[in-house]
Amino acid sequence: MQSPALPVPEAPSLVPPALRGILPLLIAIPTLALFHWSLTGSDFATYLLSVVGVNIILAVSLNIVNGMTGQFSIGHAGFMAVGAYIAGYTSLQLKEVALSFLPVSASDQVLFMLALLVGGVAAALCGFLVGLPSLRLRGDYLAIVTLGFGEIIRVFVQNTDAFGRALGLSGIPQYSSPGMVFFWVFLVVLAARRLAGSSHGRSLWAIREDEVAAEAMGVDTTGYKVRSFVFSSFFAGIAGGLFAHFVPIINPGSFTFVRSMEIVVMVVLGGLGSTTGAVVAAIFLTLLPEGMRSLFGALGTEGSLAQRVDQIRMPIYGLLLVVLMLSRPQGLFGTKEIWDVLPRWLPRKRRGLA
Amino acid sequence: MAQLLQHLINGLAAGTIYALVALGYTMVYGVLKLINFAHGDVMMVGVYMGYATAFAIGREARGSFLGIAAVFAVAMLGCALFGFLIERFAYRPLREKPRLTALITAIGISFALSYGFQLDIGFLPGASPRAFPEIIEPKEWIIIGDRDVVVWNWQVISFLIAVGLMVGLQYLVFGTRFGRAMRAVSWDHRVAALMGIPTDRVIALTFMLSSGLAAGAGLLYAIKDTSVSPLMGLYVGLKAFVAAVIGGIGHVPGAVVGALVLGLVEEFVVGYAASTWRDAVAFGFLILVLLVKPGGLFGRVAAEKV
Amino acid sequence: MSANAQPVAPASPDTKSPPALLRADGVSIQFGGLKALTDFHLSIQQGDLLGLIGPNGAGKSTAFNVLTGVYQPSQGQVLVRDTKVNGRKPHQINLLGVARTFQNIRLFRALTALDNVKVACRAQTALHQSRLGLGAKLVNAGHNYADWWKALLLTPSFQREERRLTAQAEHLLEVMGLSHRRDEEARNLPYGEQRRLEIARALGSQPRVLLLDEPAAGMNTREKADLMVLIRKLRDDFKLGVLVIEHDMKLVMGICEQITVLDHGETIARGAPAEVRSDRKVIEAYLGDSYLESHGGAA
Ligand SMILES: Nc1ncnc2c1ncn2[C@@H]1O[C@H](COP(=O)(O)OP(=O)(O)OP(=O)(O)O)[C@@H](O)[C@H]1O
Ligand SMILES: [Mg+2]
16 A cells, blocks of 8 residues: 655665764754853853843743744743742752762752753643643633733742742852853754654644644644643743853842743744744844943933833833734744745755744 | 621622723623733723823812713723724734734733833833822721721722623613624624624724723722722733633623622632732632633633534 | 554444444534534444535534534434543544544645645554553653653654654545645645545544545536545545535435435435435425425425
8 A cells, every 4th residue: 555656855864863863962062062162251241142042942932832832822931930940949959069979060060950950840840730721721811821820920939938039039059151051042942843843743733723623633732732831831941940040139020021021022023933033033132122222322322211221122022013913923934944934045945834 | 707798898899890891801802702911901091091180180170079070081981992993903904814913912012001101201101100199088988896897988989880880781782782783793793794783893892892991990990009000900901801711701790700709819818818929819710710610600611613 | 554443342232233433322412592403313334425415504514513522412422433422522533533524624724735644644643652551641641741752852763653654644645636735835725635635634544434524515516526436435445434515416416325414403314315315305405395386296
């Protein structure tokens, strides 16, 4: 019965199959280490780079739920907060611990990685708890419930001494580095791309396209939605953990609804369903306010406008969403990736999703 | 016992206000199947309109019956107009698009309003809450025992206004031609259009109605809280939404019951547990209800027509 | 490939014939006051090619929706090989071997034709694996998450599986004559091909029963006739039981062995094409009472 139809276009394989899965990692780690070493000097550049990285992780992970699965979460900052607080708390507890068989800096990084994973898993768990009831229902419920979840987290933190209440958590060891942040950026992009191209990703796309039909074709839509949500929350938690380890203090104010909206705007602007779109939009929207600030600062308008940038940014985000929906609902790239929309001189991948 | 009674009264008073806002969500959801995320913020805009009116007419006038009526009228009419504009220019163009587009638009409007009003550029009020003028001077109307139970005049008045508005709404939806048209649109707006119902007008009117009601409710809330702030819409709106979902979204009496239940639950949490947890309760409650009874207390998870 | 298709439940003891692949027992459903389907009975065996006809709004699609779990019946039961499936979700019923197409085409519009079919193929392997998972929900869930990791790590077993899915889906595209559309987005296909792609997708879920809701709608007479031949071939090649909704009487009469006629949710006739054609009630339902009056009874 096997058809002799079109041969499966396998990439000519130079790499043994067993290595294919981890090869990108083997290349990435030394590259990022190099990148890390080359980055010396300016604290501000380091900080900005880290923020950009964290935002990319957030946007790419949110895109898995909002873009690929077609659900709409607007509480991503809540999961980031869980990751930040849990990872930060873990690091604080482990501050005195050192793995004696390793050099100090290596030991720190191992503990840091551990804290990150703990934070990520905690966020994923919260994702499961929130996702299960709301993802059984129509899509819009998720929006409200995730928003509410963010509020619950905020109130919870403000009422818990271990998390420093409204004052926040300070003194978390500053283990993070751009190298580490971009290692996770790399991981999340790789994971998102591989997911999108896999049969699991296809099921997610199917849910996005037509939930009834997906269900009728045997796709356990609730299961898939919950899984994508858990997956996405995990990376949000990681982003939070990274964040907690390069800012001097984390408090409930860092993870408000505004923060969630920022990420939503990145995903919508990049194009719901486009991983590289999310990356581009995250970079753009993170650097834009900085650019404006320095521009206004340079123009020397009493500095007042420069300080206002943060304030003005938010209503503009809101309007941006409205304008995008009315004029270009597919965002920059739609569901395509950057290499699908770049000019012809770059080799193109085949059409269609993923 | 007396304490319990007092909490009951406070809870019901808060619940009636939520109910008016919740009705707005439910009505719009009914006709458009859209969760109008910006509803709470439209309400906030209405409250600021009332606030401006109260100042414009001056201290003496605003205490009088006519003054109060003027404040409410301006806020409710202005807000209805505002709701109309939003529907006309933001939602209508997206009516036949995927539902997500309208939802994102609504979220965008909500965000633009609640944070736009925090700017202090031009006529915008700025971020800090402002004291709402006492257009109804607080008086203790009923005192039982040695101040064990106190019922304030604004509680009674807002209860009466809220109940009056709800009865009016019930009549409108089930007793008038417009209500019939609304229910037809809610059943299937394309078919309703084929039957000669002016769906655009019905939907626009529904928006105006829900926005007007919201402005009224928002004023009552502001009187109770004696303050207005740009973020009030987000908070009151979210809780009202939770109330609507608890009752079963799209179900008019359900929204009222859900709101009363939520008002009571919040009040009891504040009274007997910790007030700092109040804002988390509504959402915890929501998640609980969704887990146990996904369609809400009265609603059913309707079968989508395939 | 269809190991899952072996009947699990023992056949009912009193009959020699195997249990019906799909059976409706006195199924009724209401929408508000509207009785969309009343006391509906149906039984599909392997090798059957049954027709379901009736005027617009008769409840045909509703019957499909009840059979596939999209709607829950208010009364009666639906059985798949003697297993009651009331209350199960559509995907669970699909995994038991019941696949369908939709009257108003519901393809995954932005996915390529190949991917449309692969989605359905993939879901079936999920079944195999969940069977391995000892049925325990937790194990099952763990398994599902582990499955994702395999995809992320591109493990050899994952890659093998992907290749198998691709081959399977390509085969089905070829069967439905869609190989040339392999990499095209479903929304860009012409109407008739979209309908055929829906059938290919349904076949991807390796069904034992195939429910086709007006598969020939919008096709011209030739295409329709071709399609009907194809449907019969599919039944034989894939060893299916098939139930077709179709408006074109001539066509249904031509290929179906048994026809059920619905009107206002009620089953008004059932039998071989010839019987049904001359049934007085059927003619009434289709042509109205006035026709009978002016023509003096059934032909
Ligand atoms: N989810 C639903 N809610 C309310 N009414 C419904 C729903 N689904 C179907 N109906 C109604 O049930 C009746 C039967 O519809 P159904 O789609 O089964 O008809 P049909 O026989 O398939 O007709 P057609 O030939 O036009 O496809 C119709 O009156 C329809 O409006
Ligand atoms: Mg039909």
